[in-house]
Amino acid sequence: MDYSLNTSQNFIKRTKKSNRRKLWLGLLFTSPVLLGYTIFVLIPLIVTTVLSFTNFSIGAKNTNFIGFENYINMFNGQDVYFWPSVKATLLYVFGSVPANIVFSFLIAVLLNANIKGRAIFRGIFYLPVVIPLASGCSIWLWMFQPDFGIVNQLLKAVGLPGGTWLSSDTTVILSFIIVSMWICGNTIVIFLAGLQEIPSHLYEAIDVDGGNAFHKLLYITIPMASPIIFFNTVMGVINAFQAFVQTAVLTPGYSQMMMGQPNNSGLLYVPYIYTKAFRFSQMGAASASAIILLIAIAIFTVIFFKMQNSLVYYEGDAKKK
Amino acid sequence: MNSTIISQKKENQTSFFIKEKSKQYALKAASYFVLILTSLAVLVPFLWMLSASIKLDNDVFEFPVRWIPENPRWENYKEIWEILPFSIFYKNTAILAVTITVLSLITSSLAAYAFSKIKFPGRNAIFICYIGTIAVPFQVYMIPQFIMMRKLNLTDTLLSLILLQSFSAFGVFLFRQFFISIPEELSESARMDGLSEFGIYLRIILPLAKPAIATLTIFQFVFVWNNFLEPLVYLTSTDKKTLQLGIRMFMTQYTADYALIMAATVVSLIPVVILFFSMQRFFIEGIATTGIKG
Numbered sequence: 001m002d003y004s005l006n007t008s009q010n011f012i013k014r015t016k017k018s019n020r021r022k023l024w025l026g027l028l029f030t031s032p033v034l035l036g037y038t039i040f041v042l043i044p045l046i047v048t049t050v051l052s053f054t055n056f057s058i059g060a061k062n063t064n065f066i067g068f069e070n071y072i073n074m075f076n077g078q079d080v081y082f083w084p085s086v087k088a089t090l091l092y093v094f095g096s097v098p099a100n101i102v103f104s105f106l107i108a109v110l111l112n113a114n115i116k117g118r119a120i121f122r123g124i125f126y127l128p129v130v131i132p133l134a135s136g137c138s139i140w141l142w143m144f145q146p147d148f149g150i151v152n153q154l155l156k157a158v159g160l161p162g163g164t165w166l167s168s169d170t171t172v173i174l175s176f177i178i179v180s181m182w183i184c185g186n187t188i189v190i191f192l193a194g195l196q197e198i199p200s201h202l203y204e205a206i207d208v209d210g211g212n213a214f215h216k217l218l219y220i221t222i223p224m225a226s227p228i229i230f231f232n233t234v235m236g237v238i239n240a241f242q243a244f245v246q247t248a249v250l251t252p253g254y255s256q257m258m259m260g261q262p263n264n265s266g267l268l269y270v271p272y273i274y275t276k277a278f279r280f281s282q283m284g285a286a287s288a289s290a291i292i293l294l295i296a297i298a299i300f301t302v303i304f305f306k307m308q309n310s311l312v313y314y315e316g317d318a319k320k321k
Numbered sequence: 322m323n324s325t326i327i328s329q330k331k332e333n334q335t336s337f338f339i340k341e342k343s344k345q346y347a348l349k350a351a352s353y354f355v356l357i358l359t360s361l362a363v364l365v366p367f368l369w370m371l372s373a374s375i376k377l378d379n380d381v382f383e384f385p386v387r388w389i390p391e392n393p394r395w396e397n398y399k400e401i402w403e404i405l406p407f408s409i410f411y412k413n414t415a416i417l418a419v420t421i422t423v424l425s426l427i428t429s430s431l432a433a434y435a436f437s438k439i440k441f442p443g444r445n446a447i448f449i450c451y452i453g454t455i456a457v458p459f460q461v462y463m464i465p466q467f468i469m470m471r472k473l474n475l476t477d478t479l480l481s482l483i484l485l486q487s488f489s490a491f492g493v494f495l496f497r498q499f500f501i502s503i504p505e506e507l508s509e510s511a512r513m514d515g516l517s518e519f520g521i522y523l524r525i526i527l528p529l530a531k532p533a534i535a536t537l538t539i540f541q542f543v544f545v546w547n548n549f550l551e552p553l554v555y556l557t558s559t560d561k562k563t564l565q566l567g568i569r570m571f572m573t574q575y576t577a578d579y580a581l582i583m584a585a586t587v588v589s590l591i592p593v594v595i596l597f598f599s600m601q602r603f604f605i606e607g608i609a610t611t612g613i614k615g
């Protein structure tokens with residue numbers, strides 16, 4: 001009796017000791033990333049929240065708490081760039097994400113069929129991703145020139161009228177969307193990796209039932225790929241909200257302080273924050289704009305995850321039922 | 322009579338198969354058509370860039386486009402190194418890309434090892450909080466971060482970007498997903514043999530994680546090489562600038578000379594293109610096996 005008591009106490013002691021050792025080891029291994037995260041992300045994030053309630057500006061003598069004034073100025077239009085940038089960003093997000101998802105999915109489905117030279121096609125579609133976006137955009141800047149740009153030349157060659165692209169406020173966002181479709185190689189590769197894991201017996205079942213390629217796409221490929229479509233859509237929305245280079249390079253607005261001309265039509269939200277903070281030096285007001293971005297992305301992510309249950313088919317769930 | 326029915330049936334069947342076959346051929350032809358057309362469209366900007374980079378500036382916007390210039394002007398590739406301190410931009414970018422990629426590989430894989438193989442208390446809570454940072458855009462906290470770096474006198478140094486970017490939440494996620502798929506017995510038996518945790522990480526787990534290493538190497542190297550916003554915020558003096566900022570300097574200072582800007586762009590692409598094509602195979606495997614597809 002004595003003996004067993006002794007061992008169980010020993011056992012508790014031992015596991016306690018081993019737990020402490022594990023905690024120490026775990027913290028040791030994770031300390032580089034956790035330290036970096038705390039110092040460079042978590043603390044600045046808290047400071048942003050505090051700054052958004054002040055009139056802080058680099059170089060100004062004193063900083064005061066001004067309550068919600070920064071937020072009110074944005075929504076009541078005193079900050080004339082806020083609503084134009086919201087409009088441009090929403091147009092861009094809801095234009096580019098569906099366009100990219102449909103286009104990438106189509107290409108991935110085609111590449112997933114028994115295609116010769118798949119690696120070459122995959123490489124070509126991925127190439128724009130490894131190209132610096134700033135360089136890529138500078139090429140597009142010249143390609144979009146209405147008079148001598150290659151885009152209009154090609155359109156005219158096949159008998160179509162040329163577009164105004166970056167020179168008119170109605171087509172700026174459309175131009176941004178075309179550039180975003182050019183760089184969707186990552187999305188294609190992730191789709192392709194997922195499509196390759198759909199079991200072939202499901203397609204054989206459609207063959208037996210006498211269905212065609214369209215049926216396969218509609219009843220097998222799309223439902224089975226819905227988790228990946230969901231993943232790519234969420235990542236696409238988060239990335240689209242954060243787009244910066246398009247505005248900075250395609251609509252630089254050298255003569256004006258503000259990028260995204262004409263008429264602020266190309267002023268996406270992040271360039272708007274950047275200009276406010278680093279060109280107008282209104283750090284407090286820019287922090288408030290940044291917090292709005294964080295809230296917007298959080299809301300969209302929550303909505304997407306709520307919708308997920310009704311739209312996404314998970315094989316694991318079906319098995320449980 | 323019986324035999325005629327059978328033969329008729331056979332005929333019907335073969336004609337059905339032929340019909341199906343020709344349908345499949347038509348579908349395949351259509352697939353190739355779409356793929357070739359779209360990949361050509363994707364390539365147009367490159368071809369135009371390559372051709373413009375060996376033209377005289379006046380000929381860049383020639384109408385109609387002459388894809389292969391009559392007198393290729395290779396001197397463009399020499400001139401870019403003389404007009405702007407292009408070699409300094411190249412060196413800065415290479416230092417950043419190599420250092421940050423190597424450091425990220427080390428920090429991410431170490432953390433991921435702890436998050437997947439050491440059962441320490443509070444592990445999952447810490448992991449979820451950390452991964453949540455993927456969704457927080459850099460732009461939200463860039464202002465206080467910049468102020469902090471200024472207080473530390475680190476703005477306008479390469480070190481500032483190295484400190485900021487050597488912790489990749491995406492990298493930790495990627496490695497953890499990969500490590501989880503490595504059977505527990507492997508690390509357990511090594512532990513029995515008296516190998517330390519660091520020894521297991523270094524000698525057992527890492528050698529098995531080549532696809533994850535390749536994937537993060539490509540993602541991180543390409544990200545740093547192409548990064549624009551952070552260098553724009555942090556690096557201000559010319560001798561600290563990166564290639565991306567340098568090309569933008571070309572654009573604002575020499576807006577007239579499109580040929581030179583194109584040559585500069587081509588030169589800036591070479592390392593990433595080589596890296597991608599040499600690691601492509603592992604990279605695709607890495608995406609397929611780590612389950613980042615959700």
